[in-house]
Amino acid sequence: GAxxxxxxxxxxxxxxxxxxxxxxPISGHTALYWYRQSLGQGLEFLIYFQGNSAPDKSGLPSxxxxxxxxxxxxxxxxxxxxxxxxxxxxxxxxSLGRQHNEQFFGPGxxxxxx
Amino acid sequence: AQSVTQPDIHITVSxxxxxxxxxxxxxxxxxxxxxxxQSPGQGLQLLLKYFSxxxxxxxxxxFEAEFKRSQSSFNLRxxxxxxxxxxxxxxxxxxGGSYIPTFGRGTSLxxxx
Numbered sequence: 001g002a003x004x005x006x007x008x009x010x011x012x013x014x015x016x017x018x019x020x021x022x023x024x025p026i027s028g029h030t031a032l033y034w035y036r037q038s039l040g041q042g043l044e045f046l047i048y049f050q051g052n053s054a055p056d057k058s059g060l061p062s063x064x065x066x067x068x069x070x071x072x073x074x075x076x077x078x079x080x081x082x083x084x085x086x087x088x089x090x091x092x093x094x095s096l097g098r099q100h101n102e103q104f105f106g107p108g109x110x111x112x113x114x
Numbered sequence: 115a116q117s118v119t120q121p122d123i124h125i126t127v128s129x130x131x132x133x134x135x136x137x138x139x140x141x142x143x144x145x146x147x148x149x150x151x152q153s154p155g156q157g158l159q160l161l162l163k164y165f166s167x168x169x170x171x172x173x174x175x176x177f178e179a180e181f182k183r184s185q186s187s188f189n190l191r192x193x194x195x196x197x198x199x200x201x202x203x204x205x206x207x208x209x210g211g212s213y214i215p216t217f218g219r220g221t222s223l224x225x226x227x
Contacts (some may be wrong), residue, residue, distance in 0.1 A: 004157065031213065040123070042219035043204065050213065067176030091157060100146040100165065101207045
């Protein structure tokens with residue numbers, strides 16, 4: 001079956017521009033996570049959606065970052081007024097939503113801010 | 115709050131040699147433990163997980179890991195490494211009451227022919 005997909009796979013933007021990153025989770029997965037992966041830094045949690053509950057935004061690094069999940073499926077991560085330090089790989093993962101289930105990861109979006 | 119440490123940033127082994135990647139966690143109770151592998155340009159894939167029961171866990175691709183409560187460790191092992199095992203390996207810890215696991219910084223495995 002289809003796995004988690006993310007688009008675009010690569011995004012190059014200029015400092016100060018806004019970007020939108022998209023994640024299509026596995027059908028039926030109620031939980032969706034966004035992570036940021038910087039070189040040598042491991043995975044940094046950004047935001048977590050579970051069903052219709054309010055998202056856990058505790059990992060968002062600044063108010064320039066936001067995310068939404070429409071209809072309990074597709075999610076969009078938006079970064080406003082991008083900075084060079086936002087350059088990283090942004091990973092999306094989905095799971096069945098029960099506590100500590102396996103997470104299925106997408107291939108990521110590599111964001112480069114010039 | 116829980117934390118996880120992967121002490122080795124890089125590990126280099128020869129093909130056919132045995133492998134052990136270290137993972138230590140900090141948490142007051144028994145955590146949920148995971149190992150993921152990330153091949154270049156790919157997302158992460160679950161290798162194995164420990165929730166309870168037998169402390170020696172078998173995973174995919176010939177990997178295994180052992181939970182040692184006394185050492186707060188969950189080291190990943192493989193008896194004979196293949197060139198295709200070259201990748202980044204992440205240990206992750208989940209705790210009761212939270213839906214968000216904490217990931218280590220990863221260990222990069224290099225395999226020499």
